Each structure stands twice: as C-alpha cells, then as structure tokens.
Amino acid sequence: MIRIVKSLAPEVLRDGQTKTAADSADYQAHKTDYDSGKRKFSFDHDIYAHVDVKSVLLLDQHDKCCFCESKISHIAFGDVEHFRPKSAFRQSQRDRLGRPGYYWLAYEWSNLFLACELCNRRWKKNLFPLEDPSVRILSPKDDLARERPLFLHPTDDNPEEHLEFDKEVIRPRNASRRGSVTLNALRLNRPALQDFRRDRYVLLKNLFVVANSDLPEREDALRNLDERVLDSAEYAAMTRCARRRAFE
Numbered sequence: 001m002i003r004i005v006k007s008l009a010p011e012v013l014r015d016g017q018t019k020t021a022a023d024s025a026d027y028q029a030h031k032t033d034y035d036s037g038k039r040k041f042s043f044d045h046d047i048y049a050h051v052d053v054k055s056v057l058l059l060d061q062h063d064k065c066c067f068c069e070s071k072i073s074h075i076a077f078g079d080v081e082h083f084r085p086k087s088a089f090r091q092s093q094r095d096r097l098g099r100p101g102y103y104w105l106a107y108e109w110s111n112l113f114l115a116c117e118l119c120n121r122r123w124k125k126n127l128f129p130l131e132d133p134s135v136r137i138l139s140p141k142d143d144l145a146r147e148r149p150l151f152l153h154p155t156d157d158n159p160e161e162h163l164e165f166d167k168e169v170i171r172p173r174n175a176s177r178r179g180s181v182t183l184n185a186l187r188l189n190r191p192a193l194q195d196f197r198r199d200r201y202v203l204l205k206n207l208f209v210v211a212n213s214d215l216p217e218r219e220d221a222l223r224n225l226d227e228r229v230l231d232s233a234e235y236a237a238m239t240r241c242a243r244r245r246a247f248e
C-alpha cells in the first residue's frame with residue numbers, strides 16, 4: 001500500500017447528495033426495518049461507479065489496487081470500493097453483520113477507491129474493524145473523526161509508516177497494530193501475490209546489482225530502478241523498502 005493523492009471529486013457525485021438525503025429520510029422513517037435488515041438501501045451504482053468516477057480513480061491510483069498495489073485494468077475492470085462499507089459492517093469475520101452501514105458515505109469521494117476483486121470481494125467485503133467498536137458512528141449527524149478505524153486509509157494515512165517489507169513479504173512496521181490488521185484481514189501476503197512480488201523482487205535485485213557495477217548497462221539499470229520506485233510503479237512500496245536496504 002502507498003498513500004494515494006486524489007484529484008477533485010468528479011461532478012457526477014453531486015447527484016449522490018440528493019440520493020443520500022432521500023436515503024437518510026427513509027432510514028429515519030423505517031429505522032427498525034433497516035437495522036434488522038428487512039429493509040435495504042438501493043444504492044445507485046451508476047453514480048458511485050460512474051465512468052467519470054472510475055476514470056479519475058484509475059488516474060489517481062495509477063491503475064493500481066489501493067490495497068495490494070497490483071495493476072488492475074489489464075486483467076479486470078476493478079471495483080469501486082467503499083472504504084467504510086455502505087450497506088452493513090463487521091468488526092471481524094466471526095461477527096454478525098451490523099446495520100446500518102455507512103449509507104451516507106455511498107457517494108462520498110473520500111470514501112471511494114479502486115480495488116482489485118480479490119482485495120475487495122474476497123477479503124474486505126463488509127469488514128471494517130475499529131480500535132474501539134463501542135465508538136462506531138452510525139449516523140451522518142455524528143462526528144466521523146471520533147471513530148478510530150483499524151484499516152489504513154489510502155489517503156488519510158501514510159501506509160508506508162505502518163507496513164514494511166522483508167524482501168517480498170509484507171510485515172507491520174514498528175509493531176503497528178493498524179498495519180497488522182490491514183495486512184492480515186486483506187491477506188496482503190496471499191501466496192499468489194507473494195509469488196508475483198518475489199519474481200519482481202528478483203528482477204529488481206538484478207537491476208540493482210547492474211546499477212551499482214561498472215557495466216556499460218549501469219545507466220539504463222539505474223534509470224529503470226528510479227522508475228520502479230515511483231507511485232505509478234506496481235509494488236512501489238516493496239521496491240522503495242528494498243532499495244533503502246540495498247536489497248540486503
């Protein structure tokens with residue numbers, strides 16, 4: 001994970017404000033039914049996952065999943081994911097679904113990111129653990145800043161302060177609990193992903209050796225390595241970490 005710098009909110013999300021006002025009013029009128037799951041919100045996918053939203057996210061995130069940093073669009077469409085789940089939440093996989101979810105953030109720009117299907121649909125889903133689950137914000141009238149999420153937020157937090165790498169393996173940095181929870185819940189060391197990163201690591205290590213040699217290719221290798229640490233590069237956090245440690 002690396003920190004994502006977002007552009008301004010796409011215009012189309014303004015349409016979500018009317019929808020959110022209607023959802024909030026309906027929730028107040030049928031609170032018990034919503035809380036029991038009998039009544040459900042019908043969120044407008046055409047707004048929060050509008051092509052304008054997706055294309056800005058693709059640019060801002062350099063076509064990478066906000067969690068695992070894998071490039072997305074050559075293998076999938078990518079999901080517009082809600083950092084705070086819009087329909088319902090779980091403190092842990094074992095817990096029952098809690099309701100309502102963060103319905104008023106369904107079209108909120110700061111809550112939207114692009115994620116790969118595995119991170120989003122297989123692992124994150126409705127998970128949204130908090131440091132203190134008794135302080136969970138369940139209404140748009142309450143102050144969201146009181147909540148202390150355990151998942152690292154891709155723009156509000158700097159994930160590289162919480163996660164580091166031992167070669168291709170991610171581990172919490174300075175015993176960060178939030179790093180640990182994010183890493184484990186989203187399975188950021190899942191075997192297929194680790195295999196992918198290992199191949200990349202070996203390649204980069206070879207580049208590093210050449211870049212520090214007297215070979216005529218050293219300039220090219222150095223230039224290539226410089227590109228691999230940019231935000232736009234796949235697994236940039238791993239490469240930055242490895243380079244800082246001289247690929248030891």
Ligand SMILES: [Zn+2]
Nearest residue numbers: 065068116119
């Ligand atoms: Zn992912």
